[in-house]
Structures are given as C-alpha cells and as structure tokens.
Amino acid sequence: MAKTKDGANGSGKKNGQSTSVGNGGEWHQQSHGAALSTNQGVPVSDNQNSLRAHARGPTLLEDFILREKITHFDHERIPERIVHARGTGVHGYFELTESLAAYTNANILTEVGQQTPVFARFSTVAGGSGSADTPRDVRGFAVKLYTKEGNWDLVGNNIPVFFIQDAIKFPDLVHAVKMEPDRGFPQAATAHDTFWDFISLTPESMHMVMWAMSDRTLPRSLRMMEGFGVHSFRLLNEDGQPTFVKFHWRPTLGLQSTVWDETVKIAGADPDFHRRDMFEAISAGRFPEWELAVQLFTEKQADAFPFDHLDATKLIPEELIPLKVIGRMVLNRWPDNFFAETEQVAFCPSHVVPGIDFSNDPLLQGRLFSYLDTQLSRLGSPNFHQIPVNAPKCPFANQQRDGHMQMAQPRGRVAYEPNSLSTDGPRESLAGFRSADTHESGSKARIRAESFSDHYSQPRQFYISQSAVEQAHMASALVFELSKVEHPHIRAAVVGHLRHIDADLARRVATGLGMEGLPDLPPTTVPVQQFDPSPALQIIGKMKATLEGRAIGLLVADGSERGAIDALIAAIGKAGASHKVIAPRIGQVTLSDKSRLKVDGQLAGTPSVLFDAVAVVLSADAASVLCTEAAAVDFVRDAFGHLKAIAADSGAQQLLKKAGVVKDDGVVDADDVRRFVTAAKSRQWAREKSVRTLA
Ligand code: HDE
Numbered sequence: 001m002a003k004t005k006d007g008a009n010g011s012g013k014k015n016g017q018s019t020s021v022g023n024g025g026e027w028h029q030q031s032h033g034a035a036l037s038t039n040q041g042v043p044v045s046d047n048q049n050s051l052r053a054h055a056r057g058p059t060l061l062e063d064f065i066l067r068e069k070i071t072h073f074d075h076e077r078i079p080e081r082i083v084h085a086r087g088t089g090v091h092g093y094f095e096l097t098e099s100l101a102a103y104t105n106a107n108i109l110t111e112v113g114q115q116t117p118v119f120a121r122f123s124t125v126a127g128g129s130g131s132a133d134t135p136r137d138v139r140g141f142a143v144k145l146y147t148k149e150g151n152w153d154l155v156g157n158n159i160p161v162f163f164i165q166d167a168i169k170f171p172d173l174v175h176a177v178k179m180e181p182d183r184g185f186p187q188a189a190t191a192h193d194t195f196w197d198f199i200s201l202t203p204e205s206m207h208m209v210m211w212a213m214s215d216r217t218l219p220r221s222l223r224m225m226e227g228f229g230v231h232s233f234r235l236l237n238e239d240g241q242p243t244f245v246k247f248h249w250r251p252t253l254g255l256q257s258t259v260w261d262e263t264v265k266i267a268g269a270d271p272d273f274h275r276r277d278m279f280e281a282i283s284a285g286r287f288p289e290w291e292l293a294v295q296l297f298t299e300k301q302a303d304a305f306p307f308d309h310l311d312a313t314k315l316i317p318e319e320l321i322p323l324k325v326i327g328r329m330v331l332n333r334w335p336d337n338f339f340a341e342t343e344q345v346a347f348c349p350s351h352v353v354p355g356i357d358f359s360n361d362p363l364l365q366g367r368l369f370s371y372l373d374t375q376l377s378r379l380g381s382p383n384f385h386q387i388p389v390n391a392p393k394c395p396f397a398n399q400q401r402d403g404h405m406q407m408a409q410p411r412g413r414v415a416y417e418p419n420s421l422s423t424d425g426p427r428e429s430l431a432g433f434r435s436a437d438t439h440e441s442g443s444k445a446r447i448r449a450e451s452f453s454d455h456y457s458q459p460r461q462f463y464i465s466q467s468a469v470e471q472a473h474m475a476s477a478l479v480f481e482l483s484k485v486e487h488p489h490i491r492a493a494v495v496g497h498l499r500h501i502d503a504d505l506a507r508r509v510a511t512g513l514g515m516e517g518l519p520d521l522p523p524t525t526v527p528v529q530q531f532d533p534s535p536a537l538q539i540i541g542k543m544k545a546t547l548e549g550r551a552i553g554l555l556v557a558d559g560s561e562r563g564a565i566d567a568l569i570a571a572i573g574k575a576g577a578s579h580k581v582i583a584p585r586i587g588q589v590t591l592s593d594k595s596r597l598k599v600d601g602q603l604a605g606t607p608s609v610l611f612d613a614v615a616v617v618l619s620a621d622a623a624s625v626l627c628t629e630a631a632a633v634d635f636v637r638d639a640f641g642h643l644k645a646i647a648a649d650s651g652a653q654q655l656l657k658k659a660g661v662v663k664d665d666g667v668v669d670a671d672d673v674r675r676f677v678t679a680a681k682s683r684q685w686a687r688e689k690s691v692r693t694l695a
Contacts, residue, residue, distance in 0.1 A: 078380065083125050084142075088274060088278050089119060090334060091119050092329060094115070094116045094292065094328070098324070100294070101237075105238045107353075108147040117145075118145050118329060119389060121142045123142070127187055132188065132271035136190060136260075136481075138157050139217075139222070141157055141225065141226075142347045144389075150392050150394060152352055160246075161313050163199075163202070163208040165311055165313055167365065167369075170370075173202075177194075177198075190212065192485065197487070197490050204313050207458045207459040213477040214474050215259075224257075224549070231246075232245065232310060233247070233356060234359055236354075240437055242299070242438075244302060244359065246294065246309075247292065251288065251289070252288075252289040258642070259683070288330075288331050289328055291327070292325070293323035293324060293325045295321040297309075310360050310452075313455070318534065340388070344379060346378070346385075348372050352433075456500040461534060463505055466537070469688065470538060470539065470540060475695035478512075546575075548577070551577060553582050553610065554569070555632070556582070556597065557583055557625075559591070561591070561619075562597075565617050568647065571676070575680075581599050583599040607634060611639075612644065613645040616635075616652040618652040620651045627654060636656055640691065644680070644684070649670040662690065665684060
C-alpha cells in the first residue's frame with residue numbers, strides 16, 4: 001500500500017485505478033490490483049449481484065455493500081457553480097522574468113526565475129456544467145498561484161471590463177442572463193428577452209456589451225484568449241508605499257476567434273471543443289503559454305484619467321498606461337481527476353498575499369465577500385481549503401478547528417492565541433499581510449460616484465478601434481441577438497443606447513432589425529468624450545500570422561494521391577500545426593500507390609468546423625462519389641464559408657465546384673504547400689462579403 005501526503009496528485013500513477021481515504025492527514029492509496037473493498041475496508045467478494053432472498057426473489061435490506069455503493073453514488077454531485085459552471089482546469093507554473101521589488105514585497109513578484117505552481121480554470125459564464133463550450137459568452141480566466149506566502153487567486157475574465165459597477169446588481173444580471181425561470185430556456189445564451197431587458201435598463205453595461213458582441217466571446221481556443229484581472233488592485237512595497245496595478249495575461253499563440261456560423265456548428269459537432277482542444281494540446285506536449293503583464297500607476301496619475309479606474313466598466317488604454325511584461329505562465333499538466341481538481345477548486349478574489357492589496361472598486365469589494373460564501377455552500381464545509389487542489393503548498397497553521405469533513409488531527413490542549421501553554425504554537429509575524437494605509441472620509445450613503453457616470457465614451461472608443469470586419473461582426477451579432485428578443489420596446493431601447501455610442505452602428509443594427517424611423521434620428525443626446533482609437537482592442541490586429549497550435553483537416557478517400565498527402569503533412573508539421581486525416585470510413589484508406597494511411601476521423605463526425613484550414617486530396621472517382629455525400633459537400637462549403645484556406649488537388653475540383661467554392665487567395669493548389677501554409681495562417685477576410693450578408 002503506497003503512502004503519500006497529497007492524495008490523488010501524489011500517486012504518480014497515471015493509469016492505475018485507485019481510491020484515496022483520508023486518515024488523520026495521511027492518505028492510504030490503494031493501487032491497481034488491490035482487493036475491491038467497501039469504504040470501511042471490507043473486501044468485496046461479488047460486485048455483480050446484490051443480495052437476494054433467492055435467485056428470483058426480492059433484494060434484502062441487509063445488503064450493506066449495495067446500500068453503501070448506491071448511497072455514495074446518489075451523492076456524487078455537488079452543487080454546480082451558480083455562474084462559470086462549465087470549466088476546464090489545467091496545472092502549470094508561473095515564472096517571474098522581471099522583478100517588481102520597487103512596487104511590492106510579494107515574494108512571487110520579486111524573485112526572478114522562481115517558478116510557482118499554478119492551477120488555471122477557464123470557463124463560460126451562463127451555461128450549466130454540461131453545456132457546450134462555445135456559446136457567445138464571456139470566458140472566466142481564473143488562476144490559483146500557490147506562492148511561498150500563501151495562495152493568490154487572480155480570478156479574471158477574457159474581457160477587461162464588466163457589465164455592472166456595483167456588486168449589488170450581480171444577482172439581477174445573472175438572473176437576467178440565465179434561462180428564463182418560467183420556461184427553463186435558453187441554456188447558455190444571451191439572445192433572449194430577459195437579458196436584453198436588463199441591459200436596456202442598465203446603461204453602464206454598454207461597454208461590456210460591445211465586447212460581448214465582438215468576436216472576443218467566440219474564442220477559437222482557450223489557448224488563444226487574453227485574460228484580465230479587471231479591477232485595479234494595489235501593490236505595497238517594503239515601506240508600505242502603494243501603487244495601483246491592473247493584471248493582463250497575453251497568449252503567446254496570439255488571439256484568435258471563430259466566426260459566428262462556425263461557432264454555432266461547432267456546438268453541435270463537438271460540445272467539448274475547447275476542453276478537448278486543451279486536453280489534446282497538453283497530451284501532445286504543446287503547452288500553452290501566456291505572458292503576465294501589468295499596468296502600474298499612482299493615485300496622482302489615476303486622478304488625471306478621463307474616467308474612474310475604480311469603475312469596472314472602464315479599462316485603462318495601453319496607450320495611456322503601457323503594459324510591462326513581468327513573467328510567463330505555462331500550463332503543462334492535465335489534472336488526474338476532473339471532479340477532485342477542476343470541480344472542487346475554489347477561487348476567491350480575497351485570496352491575496354502580503355504585498356498585494358485591494359482597491360475600492362465596489363464590484364471587487366462585493367466579490368471579496370461572495371466567493372468564500374459560495375464555496376461554503378458548494379463544497380459544504382469551511383474546511384474546503386484542505387482539499388488538495390485548494391490547499392496552500394506552503395505551511396499553514398492557526399487555531400481554527402473542527403467543522404464538517406475535518407481532515408487534520410491537531411495535537412495538544414491549546415486551540416487559542418495568545419496562550420502561555422504552548423511554546424511552539426503559531427504566532428503573528430511581522431512579515432504578515434498588511435492592508436494599505438488609506439484615509440477614507442465622506443458621508444455614509446448608498447451612492448454612486450459622479451465619476452462613474454460616463455457610460456458611452458469607452459464603448460465608442462472600443463467600436464471605433466475595431467477593423468471594418470470586426471465592426472460588421474459586432475453589428476451582425478447585435479442584430480442576431482436582438483432579433484431573438486420578442487418585445488419590440490426592448491429592441492428599441494437597446495438601439496437607443498447604441499445611438500450614443502456610434503450613429504453608424506445604431507443605423508446598421510436598426511436597419512438589420514427592420515426598424516422604421518430610428519436611423520434618421522440625431523446621433524446622440526448625451527455628452528460623450530472623444531477618445532482616440534486604441535488598436536490594442538482589436539482581435540484581428542492581434543492575431544499572429546502563424547499555424548503554431550492550430551489544426552488542419554485532410555479529407556482523403558481510397559485512391560488519393562500519396563505524394564500530395566505526404567507533402568501537405570510535412571509542411572503542416574513544420575509550421576507547428578497538428579493534422580487529422582478524415583475519410584468516408586474510419587480505419588485506413590488505400591492510397592494511389594496501394595499504401596495504407598490511418599484515418600483519424602469519419603467524415604460525418606468530423607466536419608471542417610473543427611479545423612483552421614482544410615486540404616482535399618481525392619481521386620476524380622472518389623470526388624464524384626462524394627459529390628452526392630452531403631457531409632463532404634458541407635465539409636468544403638463550410639470551410640469556404642468560414643473563410644478558411646482550402647488546398648485541393650485536381651481530382652477534388654469537382655467537389656469544390658459542387659460546394660460553390662470560387663477561386664481566391666485562400667483556395668490553392670494542393671501541390672503548392674507553401675502557399676497553402678501562408679494562406680492557412682489567417683482567415684480570408686476579403687472573402688466574407690461574398691459568402692454572407694453582414695449588418
Ligand atoms: Fe464571479 N463568481 N462574481 N466574477 N467569477 C463566481 O464563485 C461574483 C465577477 C469569475 O473557475 C462564483 O466559485 C459576484 C467579475 C470567474 O471556479 C461566485 C460578482 C469577474 C469565476 C461569483 C462577480 C468574475 C467566477 C460562482 C460581482 C471577472 C469562476 C462559483 C460582484 C473579474 C471561477 C464560484 C472558477 C465565479 C460571484 C463578478 C470572474 C458566485 C458577486 C467582475 C472567472 O461567487
């Protein structure tokens with residue numbers, strides 16, 4: 001029996017079946033091959049049949065083995081997260097590359113080269129834990145950093161602003177976006193009346209709405225998203241000197257999104273698209289990486305900003321306060337057990353370490369309460385910090401005792417402090433956590449600062465910063481979402497807000513919704529500050545021309561040309577992408593030279609939406625058969641419609657014709673692998689006008 005202290009993580013056994021049982025902080029690990037037993041350790045002789053009065057008789061209550069097994073099973077689920085229920089978690093590490101010693105004494109931010117273990121969880125917000133990975137939704141980007149001075153949870157999103165300014169509005173926002181309570185739908189969707197009703201009556205949400213309607217909410221991969229701490233935090237140095245800080249994660253693979261029609265189809269083709277993508281990347285050793293960057297600024301600088309940085313509906317443009325890269329995060333280990341780690345991980349924005357402190361952002365202040373509270377009901381015990389994924393990796397000691405599922409067995413008679421009866425008990429220390437020394441004055445009131453009242457200038461800045469393609473996507477997303485809203489007054493109210501943001505956007509959306517009258521109204525009636533465009537707010541501008549970490553689908557059949565396939569596979573691999581061979585049947589195909597090639601995916605179950613670009617290599621005979629196969633025609637038609645590069649050999653041309661593919665820069669000859677790789681590194685934006693009508 002192997003003994004290890006850290007339970008599931010410590011077994012080191014990847015394939016063996018094992019059960020961990022807590023025993024006073026020690027874990028007895030039963031490894032592969034051990035006798036099957038009850039939870040009391042009683043060996044089980046028959047795991048196939050319950051105890052019956054006779055072969056065809058009733059089951060007996062006496063069967064404690066059956067009852068224990070079923071009872072445990074009945075309680076296998078814990079309440080899912082009220083928001084961010086659907087998530088994917090991965091282990092990794094953070095490495096500091098630049099010291100922030102001038103600004104903070106947090107050890108994790110001062111020891112260059114130090115690697116700190118992390119657990120990151122990416123999530124959608126609105127859907128339940130079994131919902132698809134790809135709705136139009138904000139993504140959670142939560143990182144638990146197990147520092148030497150305690151756990152620091154940076155619980156952020158892939159969008160740098162939020163819908164509301166005050167925590168007291170959060171339950172209303174979430175009730176509005178979740179499925180409508182009388183009918184129990186829609187699942188994981190903002191395109192319905194209650195969401196847009198709330199939004200139309202909450203002007204502060206407009207900035208986040210602009211982001212949510214952009215392609216940011218359609219990430220191609222969790223590995224290709226930015227992350228933001230959203231709120232301003234404070235750093236405190238050795239002298240207690242405060243500096244404000246905003247945290248940014250930037251993916252080294254660059255930002256990338258899917259197009260809407262593709263996203264909708266991915267949800268059907270592979271509801272686990274993002275989780276599988278991350279799993280496959282980690283399994284293949286293609287570890288995703290992010291830079292951690294900070295924006296640092298003083299209170300004096302903040303006072304001069306044309307917005308209030310304590311308002312979570314505002315961001316600080318990079319042009320105003322540049323980003324300073326201070327480290328990198330690498331995710332390199334898939335959890336051993338989804339439930340034990342990804343489901344039970346408990347993030348709390350209140351988990352900070354000495355040298356990092358909060359700001360007065362009223363949204364953050366509310367979050368400091370909410371997360372601890374939610375863990376108590378979700379995990380059922382104030383001892384949730386003892387679950388291995390939540391436990392600090394540094395020593396921790398205090399006089400807190402007992403409670404549900406207490407795993408520790410403290411010794412001795414002293415459980416209080418101060419005391420004179422123990423000489424080695426935990427004591428306060430000078431290096432302990434300190435709050436910033438701030439002076440607060442004013443009248444106590446339920447009030448919102450005047451400086452929080454400009455709801456339109458930054459949404460406008462976001463919109464005018466986008467490329468023409470992205471602006472069209474935003475307008476179309478708004479038309480799509482609002483077209484699902486049944487109440488015309490809600491649609492009109494939202495368009496009313498859009499007029500304060502950008503007249504052209506409002507006109508496009510109103511026209512798309514078939515609204516009369518509104519397009520001719522004056523653009524705005526409220527004062528809006530004119531901010532310069534900030535190109536850093538784009539996605540297309542931040543897309544890297546690379547195939548690194550991307551996936552290519554090769555459609556082949558019996559008789560396909562071996563040479564063409566080999567050349568494509570070699571070029572794709574060299575460019576850092578993975579590939580899958582797709583054919584009408586799973587197993588193997590027999591190629592032109594009679595050699596065999598392993599097939600990774602069957603055509604009907606592996607549509608082109610799962611890839612970044614496709615190659616079609618077919619004999620003329622096979623192509624002619626596939627012209628009568630809807631899955632093959634859709635494979636090519638969708639790749640074209642989703643603006644992907646398509647390489648095709650001469651045999652495949654008739655399939656391309658059947659799918660309505662028209663030659664352009666992204667449709668290349670399969671022999672020309674270099675051109676294909678270049679075209680596959682981005683989407684063919686110029687093609688979009690020819691394949692769909694955008695607002
Ligand atoms: Fe959360 N949020 N939130 N949130 N949030 C939760 O905590 C809450 C907010 C975010 O992978 C819950 O453990 C309130 C902003 C992430 O486990 C809950 C308010 C941001 C995750 C909760 C906010 C976030 C959560 C649900 C307004 C971006 C998933 C289960 C004051 C900065 C973490 C849980 C994970 C999860 C409350 C607003 C990000 C209920 C009250 C702003 C990434 O406690």
